[in-house]
Amino acid sequence: MTGGPLLSVRGLKVVFGLDEGSVRAVDGVSFDVMPGQVVGIVGESGCGKSVTTKAMLQLVDPPGRIAAGEMLFRRAGGDAVDLARLDPRGREIREIRGAEIALIPQEPMASFSPVHTVGEQIVEAIRLHARQWRPEGGAVSRADARAIVVDLFRDVGISMPEQRLDSYSWQLSGGLRQRAMIAMALSCKPRLLIADEPTTAIDVTTQAQVLALLRDLQKRHGTAIVFITHDLGVIAQMASHVVVMYLGRVMEEGPVDAIFHAPRHPYTRALLRSMPGMRGETRVALPTISGTLPHPFNRPAGCPFHPRCEEAIAGRCQARVPVLRPVGGGQSASCFLHHDEAEAT
Amino acid sequence: MSGPDGAQPLLRVRNLRKFFPIVKGVFSRTVGHVRAVDDVGFDVHEGETLGLVGESGCGKTTTSRCILRAMAPTSGEMLYRRRDGSTVDLAPLSRRELRPLRAEIQMIFQDPFGSLNPRMTLFDNVGEPLLVNGMSNRGERMDRVAELLRLVGLRPEFMHRFPHAFSGGQRQRIGIARALSTNPRLVVADEPVSALDVSVQAQVLNLLLELQQRLRLTFLFVAHDLSVVRHISDRVAVMYVGQIVELAPTKSIFERPLHPYTAALLKAVPVADPRVPAGDVLLKGEVPSPASPPAGCYFNPRCPFADERCRREAPVLRELATGHSVRCHHAERLQLAVPQERIDPAGRSG
Structure with a gap:
């Protein structure tokens, strides 16, 4: 397990071919996830953060497709597999999906089946991915799986786990449902957990509980987490490494402290400034990012952020697309303010 | 209580x-x-701007709906001071009696996608309240819609487009322009602003603050995001299970x-640092159901300080300091100040 990333995404492109033209939802994204690391992907709507994680699980819905790039995932056995090349319906991705890479979706209500108890659904997952629990081979009996779920429920702080197991998702409160979803995600001992806005739909006191739970589980099990959110506060509290996305591209990435205290990309800086905080002056104008997010069919040429950028360099930023390059401090940025390297045209 | 300038609220x-x-059963028996x-x-x-905050189900939206008389309250008074200085209780008014007041009390909705009629142009969406309120001349309405669009930072030419x-x-x-039309x-x-991205949220908050100053508007601002409420409000009311538990200057x-x-609510907000x-x-635990509090x-x-009295006797909202009311038996004795680093952490001041 030493050295080397658990997941290495390089030049990922996801394209949606629509009648009106094609939309490059993810346009050359690269980042690494080290074993046991929490990587936060942050960005506003339409930046491609959710599509990136869907691509990692081969769950991009048509007309979307992975057009280029690789996603090297180191499997439990030690050999690497390129997730981008797997057949979405094939055996290998089905072995990985839900077992080695698990997902905590945004909407726990929509993600559980309403006609099966939550216990049944998790038992099914455990029995399907029996290898995660019985590495030497063999099946997990229904009773054994049930016992595992009871332990998991206790682990994620669900009181009276034996009773809750036989509840339907709609009988649980928002917080309990999200805990059950986390239990399900952990049920097959994943090595990589994808959390897609896991606390967006819940209240702030419940959110604090769920975030504390995820931090605690991460510490105890050492699971790597890719954490997707638009909430900079949640990112600051959860991630050790941050990837900032805009219009399908990575603008900047680096250690969490550097991103918040020494951001290098104008977009990261503008985003941090425009957020009303829990400190500072109230009832004064907030610094804003001028203009609006361009329509996906209407991507600007050059750097995608240049029409809204205060520091855009005339004649340069609209002509060429900057690539993501190290800029010191462990950070990388796609910006001509810091380097001169452009994408080949 | 009178306002800062001695005026009636x-x-x-x-x-x-x-x-x-x-209700339950075929005969719709009321069971609670x-x-x-x-x-x-x-x-x-x-x-x-009075901010009304709380978690889902705390009654903040129902309170605002009652004030708008989108629903009739079960009991209570809502005394509104009209432009001419007379005071009217909104609670018992009939639909007909409410009509002239509707122009004075307007609302801005959460969902910018669901609250505009997709089959109507901006001119019709924004201009409809004007038509309803008797501005039947189309040219006059056009002028007013153009003025409103300019006011909210949109180009008047947009009025013939669809949402x-x-x-x-x-x-x-556009929703704000419509609310201001009357x-x-x-x-x-x-x-x-809760459906908007961070960068757009800042633009809309700025617009609301600017319009408030220009037009001397009064806002009742309902939201769950504490940093947004903190930014825009002069005073804040915190609700919990249908009641105000604290009301004070921001x-x-x-x-x-x-x-x-x-x-606890303030401590639960993740700080972006x-x-x-x-x-x-x-x-610990979750919000109790307002059906069986x-x-x-x-x-x-859920309270770490609760004692026998708290389990027996419901506290009332009482004013502890000027303008600062709280619904707690023990408020004087608790040390609840927010840790300094959460207000102004080292390295990020200024």
């Missing part, structure tokens, strides 16, 4: 209650009530909360 809400019956709003009272002064051509932030501006005095905004409530629930350690989770103080099952 624009709106005084007293003992407002809204209960929804829980959801006490969505349970004895709420506050004043809104002219020209100020689908606009982004979320632009649509929210020259309202009180604007109820229910989560007006600065006091955020720096020296007196109610344990407010303090990795150097600030995540706060301990203060609250616990005896005594509604917060007692």
Whole structure:
């Protein structure tokens, strides 16, 4: 397990071919996830953060497709597999999906089946991915799986786990449902957990509980987490490494402290400034990012952020697309303010 | 209580209650009530922004709907001071009696996609309230819509386009233009920026602040996001299970909360600074159902300071310092101040 990333995404492109033209939802994204690391992907709507994680699980819905790039995932056995090349319906991705890479979706209500108890659904997952629990081979009996779920429920702080197991998702409160979803995600001992806005739909006191739970589980099990959110506060509290996305591209990435205290990309800086905080002056104008997010069919040429950028360099930023390059401090940025390297045209 | 300038408040809400019956069986027998709003009272002064915060189900939206008279309250008073100085109780008014007041009290909705009619151009969407209020001349309406669009930062030429051509932030501006078309005095905004991205949210908040100053508007601002409420409000009311548990000027409530629930809520907000350690989770369990709230103080099952009295006796909202009211038996004795680093952490001051 030493050295080397658990997941290495390089030049990922996801394209949606629509009648009106094609939309490059993810346009050359690269980042690494080290074993046991929490990587936060942050960005506003339409930046491609959710599509990136869907691509990692081969769950991009048509007309979307992975057009280029690789996603090297180191499997439990030690050999690497390129997730981008797997057949979405094939055996290998089905072995990985839900077992080695698990997902905590945004909407726990929509993600559980309403006609099966939550216990049944998790038992099914455990029995399907029996290898995660019985590495030497063999099946997990229904009773054994049930016992595992009871332990998991206790682990994620669900009181009276034996009773809750036989509840339907709609009988649980928002917080309990999200805990059950986390239990399900952990049920097959994943090595990589994808959390897609896991606390967006819940209240702030419940959110604090769920975030504390995820931090605690991460510490105890050492699971790597890719954490997707638009909430900079949640990112600051959860991630050790941050990837900032805009219009399908990575603008900047680096250690969490550097991103918040020494951001290098104008977009990261503008985003941090425009957020009303829990400190500072109230009832004064907030610094804003001028203009609006361009329509996906209407991507600007050059750097995608240049029409809204205060520091855009005339004649340069609209002509060429900057690539993501190290800029010191462990950070990388796609910006001509810091380097001169452009994408080949 | 009178306002800072000695004037009567624009709106005084007293003992407002809204209960929804829980019905069961073929004969729709009433078996209980959801006490969505349970004895709420506050004043809104002219020209100020009162923020109403709380978690889902706390009754903040129901309170705002009652004030708009989108629903009739079960009991209570809502005394509104009209432009001519006369005071009218909104609670018992009939539809017909409410009509002339509708122009004065307007609302801004949460969902910029659901609140505009997709089959109507901006001219019709924004101009309809004008037509309803008797501006039958089309040219006159056109002029007014153009003026309103300019006011919210949109180009007047946009008035012949349909809502689908606009982004979320632009649509929210259109919604604001429509709310302002009748020259309202009180604007109820229910989560007006929660559907928007951070960068767009800042633009809309700035617009609301600017319009408030220019037009001397009064806002009742309902939201769950504490940093947004902190930014825009002069005073804040915190709701929990249908009741106001604390009401104070923004600065006091955020720096020296007196109610344990407010303090826990503030600590639960993740601070956008990795150097600030995540706060301990203060609250266990979940919000009780407003259909069967616990005896005594509604917060007692989750409160770390609850004692015998809290389980037995319901506290009342009482004023502890000037303008700072709290519904807690023990508020004087609790030390709840927010840790300094959460207000101004080292390295990020200024």
